[in-house]
Amino acid sequence: MNSEEVVATEVLIAGAGPVGLMLAGELRLAGVEVIVLERLDEPTGESRGLGFTARTLEVFDQRGLLSRFGDIQVTDLGHFGGLPVDFSVLGTPHAGGAKAVPQSDTEAMLEAWAGELGAGIRRGHSVVGLEEDADGVTVEAENASGRMRFRAKYLVGADGGRSFVRKAAGFDFPGTASTQEMFLGDVKGADIQTRMIGETLPGGMVMAGPLGDGVFRIIVCERGTEPKKRDAPPSWDEVSSAWERLTGQDISGGTPLWLSAFGNAARLATEYRRGRVLLAGDAAHIHLPAGGQGMNTGVQDAVNLGWKLAAVTKGTAPDTLLDTYHDERHAVGVRLLMNTQAQGLLFLSGDEVQPLRDVMKELITFDVVSKHLAGMVSGLAIDYGSGPGEHPLVGLRMPDVELVGAEGKTRTSTLLRSGRGVLLDLGEGLAAQGWADRVDVVVAFPHELGPDNALEGIGALLIRPDGHVAWAAPGPVALPQALERWFGPAIPEN
Template identity: 60%
Template sequence: MDTSVLIVGAGPAGLMLAGELRLAGIDVTVLETLVRRSGESRGIGMTIRTVEVFDQRGLLPRLSRHQPDGIQYGNQGHFGGIGLDLGVLGAFHQAAKTVPQSVTETALEEWARSLGADIRRGSEFLSLEDDGAGVTVRTREASGERTLRARYVVGCDGGRSRVRKAGGFDFPGTPATTELLLADLRGVEIEPRMVGEQLSGGMVMAARLPDGAHRVIVAERDARPQRRTGPPAFAEVADAWKRLTGIDISHAEPVWVSAFGDAARLATEYRRGRVLLAGDAAHVHLPAGGQGMNTGIQDAVNLGWKLAAVLHGTAPAELLDTYHGERHEVGRSLLANTKAQSLLILGGADVGPLRDVLAELIRDDDVSRHLAARVSGLDIRYDVGTGSHPLLGMRMPHLRLDRDGRTTSSTELLRAGRGVLLDLEANPRLRARAQPWADRIDIVTAHPIPTDDVPHGTAALLLRPDGHVAWAAPGSHHDLPMALGRWFGTPR
């Protein structure tokens, strides 16, 4: 084998996965067609759940170093252009509102390289063959074509994924029905316009970016998707903007221009043999609220520790099936909410009454919390077994802990990317039962500093490396060794 895991695509999902695998000691190679990062940022900002994930791995300081004016956090969100207060969730973190995707990629690539990931730019994926014992990948580089052999291949190569096509994955859904044009501009002042502002001829949006540029998005009512081989000319954007708003922006300096649509597709499988998909390779949709990039990063965090456990031989290959089982449902939910938002943003006057009704409903705290959790990723609960404990399957909330007189937190305990058994009642019998798995989990005794996030009376929690609660006492209907065996394999 040339490498244990070959990742195709050095976007946020691919780089996050590379870092997760290296954190677990797995050798990984990343192939990226682009010789250097483009600097373009389709996504701006991070959801609350992704901020949690970055904090969990100690990555927030890396982001800050590449964000000269600092990261701005906030609780302002939207659902289909209708304002949404994310503060109703009472989460420890807030959404990061001003982080461009280019900064996210820079920080993740820096992290993955510092851990020893082999990132090869200027390497184009051509084909693959999975023979059951490994995967042979053919690539094209400046020096010519070559082949690489890997135990697993993960396609993180975007919505037009070549890995997905070469692996024979089905990608059903609905094609794009409209085209949206995007441009980041300098040398012009543009008044901010709310997400999905409705005009007689279509929809517009404008916002000032952290670097001082202005982003405009425009969608004319009957703008059918075009088959493009490159980005649209800026003149197309300027002309459409003037037709809809009456304002001439043709004198602006375009930083970059792009076009995208409202196609919604979801791979029927996230794994076929030794080939897996993550990020936009597995799901595409209207980029409402930046959920695509954030979901892709979370795909990688779910997959990384499982793939590492299988490669280390501490877990059976069947553990990888839980990656599809858990994340495919998240993808289905993602498409449902972004398709609903697409109707609200692009539906024009016909959906005006629906917008009005939804705006009224959002004033209800329960509705607001439901939608805020949906777009923030905080409503995700995995099937980890039956039980009555409310945290089972949920991601562990940030819990402050007293550990031998030193203050730490559940977030800090997860920095190493290992599982954690959190003993909150100093129970030696509990720790003894977990000892056979001590080579892959950290057994920690600590006392919670009072918080409303953990139910009163919780004696112990088993956290997976991705931060989700796999077992709790009291409340789980199976015992600790059974949970440890399911998620961490047979003890040595």
């Protein structure tokens, strides 16, 4: 690296997609300086994702971001491998998640939010080199004017499935290569009939859904075709010809707004952290986009990482806190690949898998099975684990519960707006003086109690900034021990 200018910051993020932008916002909430480097001069406008899972809706709600989307449509309808699943069995307000929200809108909202908080977002900057030492990471980026260097304590690769950061930092990325290729795109001006996900045809699978204004989202997968190494999107002739071979319908007269190709490769980084370099989103895991889980899992990676990286960067928590990011989110990645590969077998295979589909259809009629599958796909079932004798809620995400305190009614989700930890005191008379700079103490009580209330029988809760429960009373772990584990040592009183 021979550029003389060095721009210093505390954290560098490669990639200004939803994952990188969410992480930037989380870091700025905690007061950490951050610069995001994005190779594209402008957003593409493409929207591979069309909504959020229920857990991502909760995450956005925790930060007060849902209102920025306007009127969001929430649906109970979902699927697992193309087989319908009723997500209302989860019993949450967000059910199966939001629909018809283009990923481009999500990116625009997150970029505005992160920018308002003071994140530096530099478009047209491609990361082309990095060097790590004991004190930080130096990154070389290339833009239209040449090359420049950036220096930070930590670097996060949120730069997608072909991540330069992952490769340059030497992360292992094992898994399976694509055996099938699919086409995805938005098409206007073609007489396309709606076809639900999971509709298999003798030669493959197609899907088509209306987006409004005469635009259809289509997916085409033709079995027996070898995946191609592409440096550019597929041609419209390639996509429309595959559609006609499978359906008999000629849609070549339509106009593609954008097209892309993807495969069913499944790869997971063996570690999410190597020293001062970390990975999030598709840089850490790639898979078949079944159920739109990719962007959602990446956003949740960012929310898990953000407060931890901020605490370590500011020196309020030890470096070992970052190891919990790998421990918690790598396990989520393992299950993500498992369920997306299982779904791929169900809706991309031929008649040989029909007996399996029939068995799954029977099983899904049982609420316990539907709840398990819906919890897995929605992200609501993610469990970071609890110790022996601890309350079952420890490790799970905190359900949104209405509370009444000295200042009137509020909700557990509202308490997390600032991105700080929350000690919710339900009558124990607890305090956290040594952690007042990191944890808010809120005295409040559930508006209604009953056997279905998540707070029944609990005297106090420690909620992490990402919305997961870190501690509950009564239990075998003392509050100071839990506070120090997740938020670092207390500040001594003068």
